[in-house]
Amino acid sequence: MSSLRKALFYRIDGVILLLYVMLVAVGILAVFSVEHRATDVSLIMMNKSYMKQLTWFGYSLLLGFMILLTDSKLFSSIAFLAYTIGLAVLIVTIFAGVDVKGSRSWLGVGSFRFQPGEVAKIFTALALAKYLSLPETNFKLLKDRLIGVAIALLPAVMILLQKETGLALVYFCFFLVMYREGLPNAVLVVGFSVIALVLATLLIERKMLFIILTVLTILIGLLMRQTLRRKIPARIILAGAFLFSILFSQVAVPFAFKHVLQRHQIDRIFSTLGKEVPDEYDKTMVAGEEKKGNSSEYNVLQSKIAIGSGGFWGKGFLNGTSTKNQFVPEQNTDFIFCAIGEQFGFAGSAGLVILYLSMMLRIVYLGERQRSSFTRIYAYCVAAILFFHFAINISMTIGLAPVIGITLPFLSYGGSSLLSFSILIFILVRLDADRSALIR
C-alpha cells in the first residue's frame, strides 16, 4: 500500500490526462478553423462555437477536478443507483424529449439542453463494471451473462425508442468488455460472421447467396467430416448455422429493409456500399415526409472531398475551403474530422488516429494494472466506448461506414459529448489513482 501513501497528485496518470488535453485542444482548434473568418474583428466572440466549446472545456476541467477530489469508492457504490436513475431519465426522454430532426433524444431544461443517451454511457459503464465485479457474479453462467448483456443493452433499447439509432449502437461496444471478462471466443467469431453475412446479403443477389451458402456448408461439412462424424453438437452447430444464415439472408434482412428500417437509413446503408437502393427496398415517400433526396450520399461526398483534397500535408490552418464554407454537413459535430483532414492532410489525420490509438491502448494498459476488477472492467468500458465512437465516426467521414450520428470523442462540438467523455476519463483517472486499493 505504499503508493496510497503518496499524495493523490502523484498517483494520477499524467499520460492519459495529457492525451485528453491534446485531443480537446485539437477539437477546439478544429472548430475554430471552421468558424473563423478573416473579417472577424476579435478572436473572442461568445456567439461562436469555439468559444462555447472552450467554455465547455472549462466546465469539464472543473467537473474533472471535483471528481478527482471524491473518494474512489463513491463510484462503485452509486453505480446501480445512477444506472437506475439514468434509465428513468431515458424513459422520460422518450416521452418528453425535444424533437430534433425527427429524434427525441434531447431533454430541455430551460435554455439548457442535453442528450441523456450520451451521459447514460457513464452509468452503464459503472453498472456493468459493478455487476461483473460483484463477488457473487459468475460470468461463466449463462444467466449472469444474460444479465450483463441486459445491463449493457437496456439503455440502447430506450435510445432506440428515442429514434437515435447511432447512439444506441454504441452500447454494443460493451460486448468487447464482456468478451474480455469471459464471453467465449465464439462471440467474436459469431459477431464477425454476422457482419460478413449482413454485407453479403446486401451486396450479393439473394438467390446467388443461397447457392453460395449451400456450397459453403457442404464444403465445410466435407472438410470437417471426421469431427462431424464423431461429435453430434458439431453437426447441430453446422446445421444451425446454415439454417440461420439462410433465414437471415432470405427472410430477416428483406423483412427489416421492408418493414423496420426507415427510408433515410436504407439510403445511408446503400450509399456506404456504393450501390443504388434496390427497387424492392425503395420506399415511396410517406405523405408529409420531408424529401431527403440523396442527402446522405451528398454529405459523404462533401466529406470525402474535404478530406481527400487535403493531400499529404493539407491546405494549411484556416485554409480549408470546403470545411470553412460549410459544405460539409454537421461540420462542427459529427464531421469535425473533415476539418483536420482538409487542413492538415494525411499527416494530420494519421497523427490524430495515432493519438486516439495511444489513448485506447493506454486505457487498456491502465485497466490491466488494476488490483480491483471494478476499475479494470470500467477501464475496458471506457476504451470500448472510445473505440466505437472513434472507429465509426472516422469511418463514416471517409465512406467506410454508414452515416450514423455519433460524435468524435473530445473533438466534436457539443457540451453533452465533451462533458460525458471528460467524466468518463476523469472517473477512470480517479479510480486508477487508487489502483492498489480494492474497490468494490
Next chain:
Amino acid sequence: MSIAANPRQYIISFIFIGVGSVILLRLFFLQNFEPKYKILANEYAIYKKVAYPPRGVILDRKGKVMLSNTAVYDLVVTPHNISKTFDTSQLCAALDITRANYESIMKRVQERNIDVRQSTFMEQLSQEQTAKFKENQYMFGGFDLVERNIRAYEMANAGIVLGYIGEVSPEMLKKPRYSSYRQGDYAGLSGIEFQYEEVLRGQRGVHYLERDKFNRPRDPYKGGILDSQEVSGKQLDLYLDADLQAYAEKLMANKIGSIVAIDPQTGGILAMVSSPTYDPNLLRGRERAKNYAALYREATRPLFNRATQATYAPGSTIKPMTGLVALATGAIKPSFGLACYGSYNYCSRPIKCEHKDAGHAANFRLALAHSCNSYFCHIFRLTVDFKSFGSVKRGLQTWHDYYYNFGYGRQTGIDIPYEGKGFLPDSSTYNKMYNSWNSCTIVFVGMGQGELLLTPLQMANGMCIIANKGYYYTPHFVRAIGKNPKDSLLKKYLEKHTVLNIPDTTFSIVQQAMQDVVESGTAAGAKVEGITICAKTGTAENKAIVNGEVIKMQNHSMFVAFAPRENPKIAIAVAIENAGFGATWAAPIASLMIEKYLKDSVSVTRRAVEDKMMKANLINKYVYTIDSVLRRHDAEVYRAKMERKQLVASMKRATDSMMVMRWIENHLKRSK
C-alpha cells in the same frame, strides 16, 4: 497487480490497432492517390461571381443625359430560411399581392429550386413596394432585396433612336455576335443600344469567391489574385439635340411621318423623329413584353422607324437633284427654259403642272422656285437622252451613278440597325418592266413620282450634299465613344464622301434656286427672319394596295431644306404621310425646326404657326381600316401557308406509307 496477464487484452488491443490501421490505409489512399477530390473541392467551394458593370450613359450634344441607369430591387427568397414566425399576410400587404398570388409564386419558386438556394420571388419592385418591404424587413426573415441596374430614359423622347435592351434569347445565343453572352444576360436589341452594344456593355468582371454550400459568397479566393475587375460601359456623346428632338416630337404629334435633321458639316444627326413616337420607358423592366406587344399591335406602327425604313416617292423634293444632274452632265445650261402652259405634252400622255402662267419655267431658277413639273420631266429626259451618252440606257446609267453617289438606293450606313435602302431604278429595272422603253416611259422619275423611292434619311442626306456643295459625311448619331471622337468604331463616320465631280458653280445655281423657293416660290411659309433657307417642297402622290386593289391615297406632304445657305448648320427632311401639300404642313414644321435649332427659340410672331402645327391631327381614319384589313390579310396568308404545310406533310406521309406498302409487296413477291 494482476495475477496473470490475460491474453484477451492483446486480442482487444489487436482489434483496436487493426481497425485503426484500416482507417489509416483508407486515409492514405484517399488523401494521396485520389486527385479527383481536389478538383471537386475547387468546383464546389469556389464561386465564380460575374459582376455586371453599369451600361454606358448616353448624352446629347449639350451634355444632357438621355439614357442612364437606375437601381431597382428584386425580391429574393431562400425558402429554407423563412422563419417559423413569418407572417405571410404582412408580406402580402407590403407587396400588395393576394395570398393566392403569394402561394402560387412560392410554389413555382420551390419547384424550380431547392430550398436552401436563393430564388427570385419578384422582379423590380415598385418604389412603394420597396419602401414598405424595407420598413418591415425584420419580419420577413428569408426574404431579401437584391439591387440591380436597369436602363433609365431621362426623357420620353427619341425612343426609336436610343432603342432598348432585353434578355438575349436562345436563338441569339447561337450567333457569333453573342458568343460571350449567356442565358439571362441583357443586350441592346434596337437603336443605339444595339449598334453600340460592345462599348455600352462594358466588361464583365469575374470574382472568384469562396462560397458555402448555400451559395453564399464568402472571402475572395486566394486574396483575389485571379479576379478581373469589371469595366463600366463607355459613355456615348451624341450629336442629337435633346431639346430639338423633344420639340420635333411635339410638332409631329398626331401625324404619321418623320423628321430627319443632320448637321451637314459633320453628318451628325440633330434630331430624328418617326411619328407616332412612343415613350421608351415602356420598353424596359417588368412590363416590357406586354408593352411591346401593345405597341406592335398599334395600327400606326410606332415601332417602325419611318425615318430610316419607310420609303417614299420623293415628289418634287427630288427636283434639285434632277436639276443638279442635268446641269452637271451638261444636258442643260442654267439659262435653259421651257414654255409650259400647265402641262407637259412631249410624251404620249400630258403631265399636269401646277402653274399655267407663261415664263414660270423661263430658266432653271424660276422653274425650281415654281416647281414646274414639265420643266423637270423634260430636263430628266434631256439628261438620259443626252447625245454624248449614246443611248437612253447609258444615259440612265450615268444618272443612276450620280444618284447612287448621293446615297440613294443603298444604305447610308447610319449607326442604328435595320436601315432601309429605298429604291433606285436602273435600266435592268425597266427592262423587266417593259418590252421596250425610252425616256418618255420613265419621265415621271424627273419629278419624283417614278420608281425612285427614298427614305427620309436619304432625303436629308441629299440636302447635306447640296449644302456642302458636293460632299457628305455618313449620317450618324454618335460623336464620341468614352469621350474619344476618334474611336475606331467612329472612323467610318469621319470619312468625307465626295460625290462625282460636280463644279461648285453648279451647286451655287441649285442653292440659289432653292433659296428662291423660300423667298419667292412655293415655300414662302417656311421663311424665317434672318436665316437664308434653301428648300424644296414636295407633294408626293401615293397609292396603297389593299386586298389587291390599288387605292389612290391622299398625298404625302414633303419638305427638304438646309440653312443657313452661307454656312450650313442644319439639313432637314420632313415627310408627313397623307397630309396634303408639302407647303401646308411639312414646310412650316421644317422651318420651325430650323428656327428652333439656329435661334434656340421660335419668335413670337411664329407662335401661331407653331401652335397650329402641334395641334393638327393629320392621321387619317382609314389608316386604322387599312391596318385591320392588312392584318386580316396577313392572318389569311399565314393560315393558307400553314394549311399548305400540313397538306405537304400529310402528302409526304402518304407517299411514305405508299413506299412502305410497295416495299412490302415487292418483298412478298420476292419471297414467293
